Amino acid sequence: MVGMDPEFRLDTQLCFALYTASRKVTSAYREPLKAIGLTYPQYLVMLVLWEQDHRSVRQLGETLALDSGTLSPLLRRVEAAGFVTRRRSEQDERSVVISLTDAGRALQEPAAGMQRELLDELDMSPRDRKTLHMLAQKLCHVL
Template identity: 65%
Template sequence: MDKTDLVLDKQLCFALYGASLALTRTYKPLLEPLGLTYPQYLAMMVLWETNHLVVKALGERLGLDSGTLSPLLKRLEQAGYVTRRRDSQDERQVTVSLTPSGAALQDKALDVMAAIGTATGCSLEEIAALRDQLQALRGKLNAALAS
């Protein structure tokens, strides 16, 4: 490697960053009718997959700390999509659950997925392959950080 490799457009990090920004911008108008931000949408997807999660488990699944997750969940609760309940056995534990409105939102989210698929211009197979490559990359980077 030499100085000619230190060009912004040659950097993997910049390509990922730019693609992430573009994808998030694409989601924004699709999520507005649902009353969700992109991070809220991700939290709802986890809850649609596994309802009744403790905040810690939800945060681990999303890679978010409680300082970021708590206000996000508060806004989802104010919107009527989730409830938060303290565990009677351990008051430090808060369980997040979908309300009927939050569960019903999942059907509307199918349209979001379809629109994103169209926006990418990729086939389902291409999207799956790209997702798998990115997940593998994340795993390698996390392993490198742990060592």
Template identity: 60%
Template sequence: MPDTPPPSVELDDQLCFALYAASRAVTARYRPMLDKMGLTYPQYLVMMLLWETDGQTVGQLGSRLALDSGTLSPLLKRLTAAGLVTRHRRVDDERSVSIVLTEAGRALESQALDVSSEMIGALGLTIAEFDHLKTELRALTDKVSTNGNTAPA
């Protein structure tokens, strides 16, 4: 392929490591703010989806977060035990479970806006840079997910 990087086994040449390091750094930056909210980062992601649209099913949440039920179920049990969500079998499909925010769960949304604001400030990106980075990362995710590429990056 023309204009592709040459194969390398050096760590600093690997896109996967750059993504890994960036992900760990961003997640670490979230940690103290989320600790104040009593949430882990994966729990925060679930809560964000519920603040967008309350009453989603376990399947819907798992699909959006790319998590299987074995990972998502314990996370949801902890959110339930913390009093932030409730779980209900759906009337229209008893095999399906809806996750609904409690008042305490809804109340955390205002704190989440502060978290978002602080993270945006920490990144120091313009709106255009922020949008471009999200677009590029989503495109990368789609390419890797749909092409079934297993080549090192």
């Protein structure tokens, strides 16, 4: 369209750049994660549990910004794979606690190696990665 505002073009849209980058990053993880028996969403759950085991479903949902309708089936699949267990909290029967199994803990080292390899493939300095991460977090906090 003649006279179109340059800031309204697709190639200048922040939302499109973020959408495309997110899809490409998730795609880059697909095959390496498949090799260790995880999907990308399952990997995110495992990252949270590797950082701190024995989390409630509510805590996981808050940390991952997922609602229970999305998180519950995801947790069932991770449990069926033998990487976590689910049990009622002893302090609060209404709360379900997710814990790593030995098999789930054993995935941490291969996942860390996979993560290092993927980061090495990025043509970004550690400083640029840190800046990008900080800006992405800032965006998440303001939206």
